[in-house]
Amino acid sequence: MSDATVDDADATGRTERLGDRLRAELEALDAARVGVYAALFALTAFYLTPIESGLVSAFKTNPAGISSTLPFAPPPLRFFTLEKWRTAITALGRGMVNSALYAVPATIVSALLGSFAAYGLTQADWRARYKAPVLAMLVAGIFIPYQAVLVPLSQFWGAIPLRQLLTPLWVLGVPSAYTGIVELTITHVAYGIPICMVLFRSYYRNLSEEMVEAARLDGATFRRVYRRIVFPVSTPMFAVVLIYQFTQIWNDLLFALILVSTESSPAAPVVLILAGLGESMEGQDFALRMAGAFVAALPTLIVYIMFGEEFADGVAT
Numbered sequence: 001m002s003d004a005t006v007d008d009a010d011a012t013g014r015t016e017r018l019g020d021r022l023r024a025e026l027e028a029l030d031a032a033r034v035g036v037y038a039a040l041f042a043l044t045a046f047y048l049t050p051i052e053s054g055l056v057s058a059f060k061t062n063p064a065g066i067s068s069t070l071p072f073a074p075p076p077l078r079f080f081t082l083e084k085w086r087t088a089i090t091a092l093g094r095g096m097v098n099s100a101l102y103a104v105p106a107t108i109v110s111a112l113l114g115s116f117a118a119y120g121l122t123q124a125d126w127r128a129r130y131k132a133p134v135l136a137m138l139v140a141g142i143f144i145p146y147q148a149v150l151v152p153l154s155q156f157w158g159a160i161p162l163r164q165l166l167t168p169l170w171v172l173g174v175p176s177a178y179t180g181i182v183e184l185t186i187t188h189v190a191y192g193i194p195i196c197m198v199l200f201r202s203y204y205r206n207l208s209e210e211m212v213e214a215a216r217l218d219g220a221t222f223r224r225v226y227r228r229i230v231f232p233v234s235t236p237m238f239a240v241v242l243i244y245q246f247t248q249i250w251n252d253l254l255f256a257l258i259l260v261s262t263e264s265s266p267a268a269p270v271v272l273i274l275a276g277l278g279e280s281m282e283g284q285d286f287a288l289r290m291a292g293a294f295v296a297a298l299p300t301l302i303v304y305i306m307f308g309e310e311f312a313d314g315v316a317t
Contacts, residue, residue, distance in 0.1 A: 049072065052072060053071045053072050054290045054293065054294070055290070055294065056072065056073065056074050056075065057071065057286060057287055057290045058084055058085065058287055058290040058291035058294060059074070059075055059080055059081065059082070059084070059085075059287075060075040060079050060080070060081070060287050061075075061079050061080075061081050061287065062084070062285045062286060062287040062288065063283070064079060065079030065080075065081070065287065066286050066287060081287075084285075084287045084288045084290075084291040085291045085295070087288055087291070088277065088288060088291040088292040088294075088295045089295055091273060091277055091292065092270050092273055092274065092277070092292055092295050092296060094266075094268070094273070095263075095268055095269055095270035095271075095272065095273040095274070095296075096270045096295075096296070096299070098181060098266075098267055098268060098269045098270070099250055099269040099270045099271070099299075100299070101178075101181050101185075102181045102182075102184040102185040102188065102249070102269070103188075103246055103249045103250045103299075104246075105185055106184070106185045106186075106188035106189050106192065106245075106249050107188075107192075107242055107245040107246045107249055108242070109185075109189045110188065110189045110192030110193055110196050110245055111192075111196050111238060111241045111242055111245060113189070113193050113196070114192070114193050114194075114195070114196020114197040114199070114200050114241065115196070115200045115231070115234060115238070115241075116226075117138065117193065117196075117197040117200075118196075118197045118198075118199075118200030118201040118203075118204050119200070119204055119226050119230055121134065121135055121138075121197070121201060122201055122204040122205050122207075123204065123207075123212065123222075123225070123226075123230070124222065138193070138194045138197050138198075139194060139198060140194075141191070141193070141194035142194045142195050142198065146191075146252075146254045146255065147254070150254070150258050153187065153255075153258060153259075154258055154259075157183050157259065162179055162182060162183065163176055163179050166179060166182065175266045175267070177265050177266045177267045178266065178267045179267075180259045180260040180261075180265065180267045181267050183259045184255060184256065184259055184260070184269070187255055187259065188249045188252070188255070192245050192248070192249070195244075195245075196241050196245065199237060199240060199241050199244070200234070200237055200241065203234065203237040204230065204234075207230065207233070211229060212225055212229060212230070215228070215229055235310055236310050236311075236313035238310075239307040239310030239311045239313070240310075240311055242303070242307060243303055243304060243307055243311055246299075246300065246303050247300050247303070250270075250271075250299060250300055251271060251300070252271065253271045253272065253275065256268075256269045256271055256272045257272065260272060263275065263276050270296045271296070274289075274292050274293065274296050277289055277292045278292065
């Protein structure tokens with residue numbers, strides 16, 4: 001038998017097996033399963049339709065393309081343009097750099113401090129009368145709304161001569177307006193520690209006690225147990241916390257409005273610039289605003305892609 005005949009026979013066999021499998025799956029379908037699939041499809045369409053509408057709108061000319069086409073329909077060639085994306089990238093480039101300057105360090109530091117606090121509250125030998133108040137104070141920090149701290153926050157940073165303390169940076173050529181970046185970094189770290197601690201605490205409470213106890217019996221100190229055992233096995237939860245914190249910090253507008261104030265500031269983050277993008281005396285440039293929204297969302301999407309597998313593992317635990 002020739003090689004061609006063998007290949008044809010194998011292809012025919014695979015086709016038949018695939019057909020048998022499809023027939024078996026179709027026969028296994030019942031009304032309940034069809035209903036579940038239909039509901040999942042409807043929910044997927046419900047959540048993705050606004051995204052699709054915004055995406056196609058970003059490729060339309062304004063106002064002719066926006067007003068002359070259906071919201072969910074792709075633009076015809078006469079209304080198609082990439083100019084909105086070029087304008088959005090140019091307008092938001094400075095803001096994205098500024099946002100990264102405080103979002104990245106604030107995310108990392110708050111995650112590490114939250115991990116340290118959770119480790120101390122779960123593995124350290126505390127007396128209950130001391131551990132409970134500390135835990136209560138940290139948990140209470142989660143339930144304090146941003147709006148409740150805006151005035152105290154503004155007064156706090158107004159009373160601290162941070163601009164004078166950072167004089168060496170200004171001497172090196174960094175604009176003094178970047179004081180707002182430092183204030184945003186510290187603020188988000190302080191506000192992020194409680195939620196990070198709670199997430200890590202739920203994870204550390206399920207750690208193998210035998211593994212930690214064995215390390216202690218071998219003479220490992222409290223810090224070495226964390227560095228050699230607890231920290232390496234915390235990768236899935238670090239992924240969850242980093243994604244959550246980065247998304248919250250990157251998208252926060254309220255603290256940016258209080259501490260930076262204006263989009264014309266050299267330290268203005270991307271959300272502050274995005275809030276005024278596409279506004280003019282002639283009206284709203286909706287296509288430009290949609291393009292800007294997708295450009296501003298790219299970093300959070302990249303973070304999800306980078307840590308997606310670890311995020312799924314962390315959520316599962």
